[in-house]
Amino acid sequence: MNITRRQTLALSIGAAAFAVAGLRTGAANAAQEDVDKLIAEFTGGKAPEAGKIALNAPEIAENGNTVPVTVTVESAMAGDDVAESVMIIASGNPTPAVATFHFTEMSGEASATSRIRLAKTQDVVALAKMKNGAVYMDKKQVKVTIGGCGG
């Protein structure tokens, strides 16, 4: 079989592209496992419901090094209706854990703002755990132009 130079080139590009795609999916799966594990640890296996929690983050973050995020949980912060903790997860980071906020009745309102690092465009997840055991979740995609975790 005669393989021309042009064919060789096309073949090798195809092979390289395939290899890169394979690596990408591999890495993404590992991260997804980490995210699922973190969520399971936080919720204790309970399925999170939608609502009550609001995650506020920019749609497009030019600089992934400082992305402002605000999380607010609807809660009276008295009696049983207390948001005890809120976990923020960056699903596309090398280590998905970001921060866990702990509120008390002294907080008055379960709301906090911080600045986080995002390695690439990804979903940011916020989970809230209430005193009565309920778990709520919100998710937001943030597009990142410059990654924030360094090379």
Added chain:
Amino acid sequence: MADSKPRVKVPETAAAGEVIVIKTLISHVMESGQRKDKDGNIIPRKIINKFTCEFNGKPVFSCDIAPAVSANPYFEFKAKVAESGTFKFAWVDDDGTIYADEKQITVK
């Protein structure tokens, strides 16, 4: 690191039962442990891993921090004040150092 200077903003006065906003910032590199130096060696992780705030000895807000929090970590949160007193803030470094600050508030 000696240059980790905390800065905290708390209103000086408040009405009883008012929910106030507290803003905190501390200068810190928050080295993630992911970066490499010129020679390809990993720069060891050095971050603030915990932040706490208490009012008159009772916990108000705390936070467990992973390397994904930006350099010079900033936290803004709320507190309900019923009486005059002192807010105490503490940041815990990976190396065990604790940076602390406190602020007074007067309830009218």
